[in-house]
Structures are given as structure tokens and as C-alpha cells.
Amino acid sequence: RKEVEQDPGPFNVPEGATVAFNCTYSNSASQSFFWYRQDCRKEPKLLMSVYSSGNEDGRFTAQLNRASQYISLLIRDSKLSDSATYLCVVKGTAGANNLFFGTGTRLTVIP
Amino acid sequence: DGGITQSPKYLFRKEGQNVTLSCEQNLNHDAMYWYRQDPGQGLRLIYYSQIVNDFQKGDIAEGYSVSREKKESFPLTVTSAQKNPTAFYLCASIRTGMNTEAFFGQGTRLTVV
Numbered sequence: 001r002k003e004v005e006q007d008p009g010p011f012n013v014p015e016g017a018t019v020a021f022n023c024t025y026s027n028s029a030s031q032s033f034f035w036y037r038q039d040c041r042k043e044p045k046l047l048m049s050v051y052s053s054g055n056e057d058g059r060f061t062a063q064l065n066r067a068s069q070y071i072s073l074l075i076r077d078s079k080l081s082d083s084a085t086y087l088c089v090v091k092g093t094a095g096a097n098n099l100f101f102g103t104g105t106r107l108t109v110i111p
Numbered sequence: 112d113g114g115i116t117q118s119p120k121y122l123f124r125k126e127g128q129n130v131t132l133s134c135e136q137n138l139n140h141d142a143m144y145w146y147r148q149d150p151g152q153g154l155r156l157i158y159y160s161q162i163v164n165d166f167q168k169g170d171i172a173e174g175y176s177v178s179r180e181k182k183e184s185f186p187l188t189v190t191s192a193q194k195n196p197t198a199f200y201l202c203a204s205i206r207t208g209m210n211t212e213a214f215f216g217q218g219t220r221l222t223v224v
Contacts, residue, residue: 008151044201087153099144103151103152
């Protein structure tokens with residue numbers, strides 16, 4: 001079983017739509033969780049960290065469900081500029097610095 | 112400005128050649144990583160180093176080699192033993208602690224000609 005699994009999409013949504021991505025992880029002892037954004041032919045960049053209580057940054061909301069071992073990212077009022085691949089990232093257990101990446105979910109926002 | 116610098120951005124290799132990809136960081140991070148990304152796929156770990164003079168194989172280390180003689184530098188050599196080296200290579204360093212975050216270089220696109 002992969003450490004991190006994501007639905008690869010693609011998700012094609014109209015401007016203004018709300019879209020949600022889910023990601024599951026296999027190691028229940030994982031410590032930290034993140035969403036990264038990767039534009040075509042560019043490096044990934046941190047979009048937001050995911051905290052147990054859930055966190056929001058403008059139109060983006062991230063949530064963590066430890067019991068079910070999944071992470072979600074919700075994007076409200078989608079913009080054309082949101083088109084990218086969104087990578088779910090999980091940090092290994094305490095003392096290890098390894099990051100495990102999902103394959104990414106591709107989002108295209110359509111005018 | 113602090114960050115990670117990869118060079119070159121584009122690299123062409125003839126079959127049978129070894130090539131070295133550079134990765135330099137001035138973030139004072141101990142941990143550095145090399146990933147490979149193929150079209151439509153996620154990042155796969157090639158090698159990582161948690162500290163100077165130490166490194167470990169990742170999931171797809173065959174055909175690659177690394178060194179970590181300085182904290183700032185973690186070069187990756189793609190050897191002739193790597194049968195399918197054409198890919199996008201990303202170097203990263205990780206800030207650990209309360210605000211863990213991975214920082215990436217801009218990547219090197221390697222093509223075998």
C-alpha cells in the first residue's frame with residue numbers, strides 16, 4: 001500500500017465553483033500534513049499546513065481526520081489561477097524527516 | 112535571499128554519459144533530498160541526507176549517486192547505469208521543528224539524446 005494516495009483527477013470545474021480533494025495516508029503514526037501546489041513544469045510550493053483542528057486561509061480550507069487517516073483540501077470560489085496540481089504530503093514519524101508525496105490531483109478551472 | 116538553487120535548469124545527456132546535477136542551499140537546513148518526477152506521476156525519492164557526510168538510499172536509488180561533503184551542497188550524479196534518466200529532478204531541503212516545511216529548487220529537466 002502506498003504511503004499517501006490521492007485521486008489524480010483531473011478535476012475540471014467552472015470559475016466560482018467549490019471543489020474538494022481528499023488524500024489518505026497509511027501510517028497512523030504520521031506527524032505532520034501539508035498541501036503543496038505545483039504549477040506545470042515548476043517546483044512544488046507550500047500551500048498550507050494541515051492541523052488537527054482544521055485551518056483556513058482565505059478561500060482554502062484544510063482538514064485532518066486522524067481516525068480515518070485522511071486529509072482534505074477545499075477550495076471555494078475557484079479562480080482561473082487556481083489551476084494547478086495539488087500534492088498531498090505527509091511527514092513520517094517523529095525523528096524522521098522523510099516526506100511522502102501523493103501523486104497529485106490536477107485541477108483545471110474553466111472560464 | 113535564502114533558498115535552494117538547482118543548476119542547470121535544462122540538461123541533455125548522451126547515452127552512456129554520467130552527468131551531475133547541482134543543488135545548493137543557504138537555509139542552514141540539515142536535511143536535503145533528491146526526487147524524480149515523471150509526467151503524470153508523483154515525486155519519488157532517490158536519495159536523502161540528514162547530515163553532512165551521511166546519506167541514505169531512497170526508493171529508486173539505482174543508477175544514481177550523491178555526496179554530502181558540505182551542509183550547503185548535495186549534488187546528484189546520474190550514471191550510465193540509470194536506464195531511463197529522462198525526467199524532472201527536484202532537490203529539496205526541510206526545515207524541521209514546529210513549522211516543518213520542504214523547500215524546493217526550481218528543478219532540472221534532464222533529457223537523454
